Amino acid sequence: MEKIKLNYVGDKPTISQHGIYFNSSKPDKYIYLQSLTHVARTLLAIKENQKSVDNFNPKHKFSDSQMLDTLYEIYPSFDSFFKEYVEEYARKLEHEVEEVHEIITLSDDERQILENNYQIMRDYRVQRAKNKLVYEAMIHGCVEFIMSKHILMLKSIFSREFFHVFQSIKNAIESMRSAPAVSLKFFDKPENNEMELELKIAFYN
Numbered sequence: 001m002e003k004i005k006l007n008y009v010g011d012k013p014t015i016s017q018h019g020i021y022f023n024s025s026k027p028d029k030y031i032y033l034q035s036l037t038h039v040a041r042t043l044l045a046i047k048e049n050q051k052s053v054d055n056f057n058p059k060h061k062f063s064d065s066q067m068l069d070t071l072y073e074i075y076p077s078f079d080s081f082f083k084e085y086v087e088e089y090a091r092k093l094e095h096e097v098e099e100v101h102e103i104i105t106l107s108d109d110e111r112q113i114l115e116n117n118y119q120i121m122r123d124y125r126v127q128r129a130k131n132k133l134v135y136e137a138m139i140h141g142c143v144e145f146i147m148s149k150h151i152l153m154l155k156s157i158f159s160r161e162f163f164h165v166f167q168s169i170k171n172a173i174e175s176m177r178s179a180p181a182v183s184l185k186f187f188d189k190p191e192n193n194e195m196e197l198e199l200k201i202a203f204y205n
Helices: 029-044 064-074 078-100 108-120 122-149 160-174
Strands: 012-016 019-023 153-157 181-189 194-202
Touching: 012 108, 012 122, 019 108, 029 064, 029 122, 029 160, 064 122, 078 108, 078 122, 108 122, 122 160, 153 160, 160 181, 160 194
Parallel strands: none
Antiparallel strands: 012 019, 153 194, 181 194
């Protein structure tokens, strides 16, 4: 099986016969993996009966290999999930190129340009999909851990990255059947001019 590798690529591309454009509102999930790894590693290190997590150290930076090691700790069955997804995505990209020849509104030159643009961006898009897959798998692992250990609260200093991670965890929990109540709030910390994020999970008795 192909070995998973992490590598930042960039924003989501829009590809047409007119060129390649990048949507800055849809960044590469790679940029959130540092914060997510902090959450996952802290969850993995909690003590028995500990119900809240708030000792993140955002200044510490993990290497790509450390982030992948964390992924396998929090989601040991990742390999089978990865293989199925990547193969399906590769087939989707191949089908996309094949469909170019069926677009009757394009001239021959436009079809060639569009096909070339798809080929140019293939590796970029595959890597971006892998980064997203790692992110989603680690979120899944964190949620499974939170649910099994009945973690009641996650807290962090506010950042765009931690907010995105907390929101993803919240969304994943809320999508579950018989989900507990989940809330995500901001709090000012006037003593150091910072804001704090607080994710609360209310399990039913």
